[in-house]
Amino acid sequence: MKRFLLQRLLLFLPTLLGAVSLVFVLIHLIPGDPVEVMLGETASAADKEALRRSLGFDRPLAAQYRAFLVNLASGDLGRSLYEPAGVGEIIRSRLPATLQLALCAMIAALVISFPLATLAAIRRGGWIDRAALTFSLLGLSLPNFWLGPLLMIVFSIELGWTPVSGRGGFDHLVLPAITLGLGMSAILVRILRASLLQVIDQDYVQTARAKGLPEKQIWLKHVLRNASLSVVTIMSLQFGGLLAGSLITETIFSWPGIGRLTVQAIQTRDYPLVQGCVLVIAISYVVINFATDLLYKLIDPRVSYGD
Amino acid sequence: MATKLWFYSGIAALILLTAGSLFAPLLAPYDPLRQNLEQDLMRYSNDHPLGTDKLGRDILSRTLHGGRISLLVGIATVALSLSIGLIIGSLSGYFGGWLDHLLMRLVDILMAFPGLLLAIALTAVLGPGLDHVILALCLIGWTGYARLVRGEILSLRARDFVQAAHALGCRPRRIIGRHLLPNLLPPLMIQATFGLAAAIVAEGSLSFLGLGVEPPTPSWGSMLNDGRQFLLVAPHLTTYPGLALMLTVLALNVVGDTLQDRLRSRTP
Numbered sequence: 001m002k003r004f005l006l007q008r009l010l011l012f013l014p015t016l017l018g019a020v021s022l023v024f025v026l027i028h029l030i031p032g033d034p035v036e037v038m039l040g041e042t043a044s045a046a047d048k049e050a051l052r053r054s055l056g057f058d059r060p061l062a063a064q065y066r067a068f069l070v071n072l073a074s075g076d077l078g079r080s081l082y083e084p085a086g087v088g089e090i091i092r093s094r095l096p097a098t099l100q101l102a103l104c105a106m107i108a109a110l111v112i113s114f115p116l117a118t119l120a121a122i123r124r125g126g127w128i129d130r131a132a133l134t135f136s137l138l139g140l141s142l143p144n145f146w147l148g149p150l151l152m153i154v155f156s157i158e159l160g161w162t163p164v165s166g167r168g169g170f171d172h173l174v175l176p177a178i179t180l181g182l183g184m185s186a187i188l189v190r191i192l193r194a195s196l197l198q199v200i201d202q203d204y205v206q207t208a209r210a211k212g213l214p215e216k217q218i219w220l221k222h223v224l225r226n227a228s229l230s231v232v233t234i235m236s237l238q239f240g241g242l243l244a245g246s247l248i249t250e251t252i253f254s255w256p257g258i259g260r261l262t263v264q265a266i267q268t269r270d271y272p273l274v275q276g277c278v279l280v281i282a283i284s285y286v287v288i289n290f291a292t293d294l295l296y297k298l299i300d301p302r303v304s305y306g307d
Numbered sequence: 308m309a310t311k312l313w314f315y316s317g318i319a320a321l322i323l324l325t326a327g328s329l330f331a332p333l334l335a336p337y338d339p340l341r342q343n344l345e346q347d348l349m350r351y352s353n354d355h356p357l358g359t360d361k362l363g364r365d366i367l368s369r370t371l372h373g374g375r376i377s378l379l380v381g382i383a384t385v386a387l388s389l390s391i392g393l394i395i396g397s398l399s400g401y402f403g404g405w406l407d408h409l410l411m412r413l414v415d416i417l418m419a420f421p422g423l424l425l426a427i428a429l430t431a432v433l434g435p436g437l438d439h440v441i442l443a444l445c446l447i448g449w450t451g452y453a454r455l456v457r458g459e460i461l462s463l464r465a466r467d468f469v470q471a472a473h474a475l476g477c478r479p480r481r482i483i484g485r486h487l488l489p490n491l492l493p494p495l496m497i498q499a500t501f502g503l504a505a506a507i508v509a510e511g512s513l514s515f516l517g518l519g520v521e522p523p524t525p526s527w528g529s530m531l532n533d534g535r536q537f538l539l540v541a542p543h544l545t546t547y548p549g550l551a552l553m554l555t556v557l558a559l560n561v562v563g564d565t566l567q568d569r570l571r572s573r574t575p
Binding site for chain 1 (some may be wrong): 428432538
């Protein structure tokens with residue numbers, strides 16, 4: 001286990017540094033003078049100079065990179081161009097909304113996929129199996145920037161069952177969570193169904209059946225428990241994807257999380273804030289992937305990754 | 308039988324959607340940019356079967372023309388990503404050693420980044436435009452192909468026909484080009500089908516956020532973004548471009564799925 005941990009850590013650290021460096025490079029790719037792009041052509045020379053100094057653009061690139069890493073290590077993500085609060089503070093205030101939405105999307109995905117995949121595996125080749133696969137195919141093909149408005153038209157505008165947008169009670173959460181979670185549930189149905197079908201054929205399931213264990217117990221104790229391993233991995237990996245997908249879902253439903261904050265920062269050309277948001281989402285994604293690796297090894301000691 | 312029906316329906320839908328986009332200038336009843344403020348936000352009429360948008364532009368014409376952008380971005384992204392992935396994956400898989408380590412770590416780093424987020428960040432920095440969208444989507448898009456090609460080459464390298472070519476003194480370029488590449492084509496084509504669907508959705512996402520094609524050029528994503536502001540009064544603005552996009556992605560996924568199943572059943 002120690003060797004495994006060290007091996008994954010050796011892969012994780014350069015990946016994290018790579019992702020962080022990529023975000024650092026991004027802001028330097030702005031064509032022309034980045035300060036002029038942020039403040040506009042009409043800004044005074046003094047204002048431009050002040051911003052250049054505050055962003056550290058007057059220093060050599062290597063020094064800027066060093067300062068960026070040092071500040072990041074101490075949790076300083078810089079200052080927004082338009083808001084008095086620091087970027088870190090703004091993101092912290094929006095983080096709970098995004099986490100709440102992502103968690104609810106995961107729950108929605110689980111609630112949809114678990115019964116559907118289980119029924120599909122039990123009735124393999126039957127109409128429910130075909131319906132589950134069709135659902136999966138449709139779920140993967142429905143982009144969330146269309147699904148969101150579609151759900152809004154039907155459930156908020158036509159039926160009036162849910163609020164159109166914003167954050168509030170549980171009813172505010174339903175449509176954004178389904179919009180964000182449907183793609184994940186489509187993937188989960190596929191993976192879980194395949195996993196269940198694989199486990200059903202295993203010797204220990206045949207043995208349990210041969211010794212006369214009730215079918216319900218076989219499914220609960222042997223099949224579902226073992227098939228859930230793949231679900232843990234997929235869910236952890238998809239959680240990072242949910243954070244990225246929140247940019248669109250939060251924009252559609254005016255959900256006050258990091259996704260919407262990023263889009264608003266892009267629209268106002270508040271690049272330090274854009275950089276901070278992208279950084280937080282990217283780091284979360286890399287850390288979650290790393291945690292998934294470790295979690296998988298803990299759950300299933302057979303995982304070796306060639307060590 | 309059901310799978311066959313799905314497959315041929317997918318192929319038929321793709322042919323129809325591609326033909327509709329390619330021949331949009333001939334099929335579209337109006338210029339997609341022509342404004343008519345007297346006929347704004349119309350639902351259905353004989354003149355405008357799918358209605359008009361806030362500037363009185365014909366939705367049918369804009370949906371047909373919007374498909375050109377989606378397909379153009381999708382095909383260009385897949386072609387570029389596949390070429391880069393093919394070169395890097397071949398080098399990595401065939402030569403191995405430090406080059407393989409270096410290239411695969413680069414792939415690991417890029418794959419550790421959420422693709423859509425990087426594309427959004429890059430287009431936000433570079434500014435909207437088709438070339439920026441394609442560049443942003445290729446930046447991570449090639450990594451999947453590189454990994455696939457490397458894996459396939461690693462397994463093919465040990466096969467007798469490659470060993471024989473090696474023993475006969477064939478140069479690496481000839482072995483890769485004549486012996487390995489033809490065997491790589493089926494899995495690559497399947498990956499490209501899924502890649503095309505993903506690129507079309509990604510372009511739609513970027514255009515939806517106002518980071519894709521620049522207005523007034525129509526694209527399915529930007530039409531959805533425009534229509535979002537009029538959901539209460541004109542929901543049809545989002546219906547048709549969304550339906551066209553979903554059908555294209557669905558058809559690509561169906562075709563990709565079926566081809567993948569066929570390849571899997573043939574692989575010993």
